[in-house]
Amino acid sequence: MEPIRFDGQVAVVTGAGRGLGRAHALLLAALGAAVVVNDAGRARDGAPEGSAADEVVAEIRAAGGRAVTSAHDVTDSAQVDAMIALARDELGGLDAVISNAGFLRDATLTNLSDDDVRSVVDVHLVGGLYVARAAMRAFRDQGHGRIVLTTSAAGLYGNVGQANYAAAKLGLVGAVRVLALEGRKRGVLVNAVAPAARTRMLDGVPLGRLGEHIAPEQASPLFAYLCSRACATSGEIFEAGGGAHRRVVIGATEGWFAGIDAVPSVDDVAAHWDEITADDRLSFPPDAITANGSFFGPMLAAARAERSR
Numbered sequence: 001m002e003p004i005r006f007d008g009q010v011a012v013v014t015g016a017g018r019g020l021g022r023a024h025a026l027l028l029a030a031l032g033a034a035v036v037v038n039d040a041g042r043a044r045d046g047a048p049e050g051s052a053a054d055e056v057v058a059e060i061r062a063a064g065g066r067a068v069t070s071a072h073d074v075t076d077s078a079q080v081d082a083m084i085a086l087a088r089d090e091l092g093g094l095d096a097v098i099s100n101a102g103f104l105r106d107a108t109l110t111n112l113s114d115d116d117v118r119s120v121v122d123v124h125l126v127g128g129l130y131v132a133r134a135a136m137r138a139f140r141d142q143g144h145g146r147i148v149l150t151t152s153a154a155g156l157y158g159n160v161g162q163a164n165y166a167a168a169k170l171g172l173v174g175a176v177r178v179l180a181l182e183g184r185k186r187g188v189l190v191n192a193v194a195p196a197a198r199t200r201m202l203d204g205v206p207l208g209r210l211g212e213h214i215a216p217e218q219a220s221p222l223f224a225y226l227c228s229r230a231c232a233t234s235g236e237i238f239e240a241g242g243g244a245h246r247r248v249v250i251g252a253t254e255g256w257f258a259g260i261d262a263v264p265s266v267d268d269v270a271a272h273w274d275e276i277t278a279d280d281r282l283s284f285p286p287d288a289i290t291a292n293g294s295f296f297g298p299m300l301a302a303a304r305a306e307r308s309r
Helices: 019-030 053-062 077-091 114-139 153-157 163-186 208-213 220-227 266-271 273-277 288-295 297-307
Strands: 010-013 034-038 067-070 096-099 145-150 188-195 237-241 244-248
Touching: 010 019, 010 077, 019 034, 019 053, 019 096, 019 220, 034 053, 034 077, 053 067, 067 077, 077 114, 096 114, 096 220, 114 145, 114 163, 114 188, 145 163, 145 220, 153 163, 153 188, 153 237, 163 188, 188 220, 220 237, 266 273, 288 297
Parallel strands: 010 034, 010 096, 034 067, 096 145, 145 188, 188 237
Antiparallel strands: 237 244
């Protein structure tokens, strides 16, 4: 297999001033990509602070690469459009986008303020959708493109004190599944990655010895692969960190069918609960149409049998 390179390609990485975004930008640049290094200058909780994007750009240029700074705010659609225009105007095109920008406002749901909810959902979910939308618009006429949205284990599996963050991150998974379908005919591939890395987002979290072995740089190769033209995968969810990599799947149980035109009682549901929840015969529908086909399959089969009598 030929080594994966990004020579002549242009990538945008949001939230790239520090942590994971910085690692992604540096790796893509080292592999030949010209990079828009986006960072709006936000602290861990979203409070304004100085952007570190210029430092990352300087590091890339010092190594002989091409990069430009973007201080655009991903929660403002006009600024996101301007960021994508910057890639095309200053660096000559757009081939891949990694949406990574975000911050945390952690508290149990009853203690989250309205702003805690809205601001976190805005930066992760709304911001991710704005970035993906602007990229899709740029990609649709050129016939190729790669989008990687950053999700989280908190969204996939749950984590106490992160209802706002988890809701936003799982929302991005839904977006990935839809965008993969919408981008298929245009050569645009869209995937999600839940990274595990020692960054300031984990400040105050007791990681123990684990923290010694989950550097941001260890998650970046999977992001880069999903940005490459060597990748043919779309609509999938992955985890990466500490050298470990895996695909996460959304599955459905075989379930229980009450019978055609049946109106089951609550007691019927309770009596068949083990069948409804049994996970020994999971299926993994690739889209909602396929899922509906399997879900309503027993009903449709029963209807056909009735008609044939």
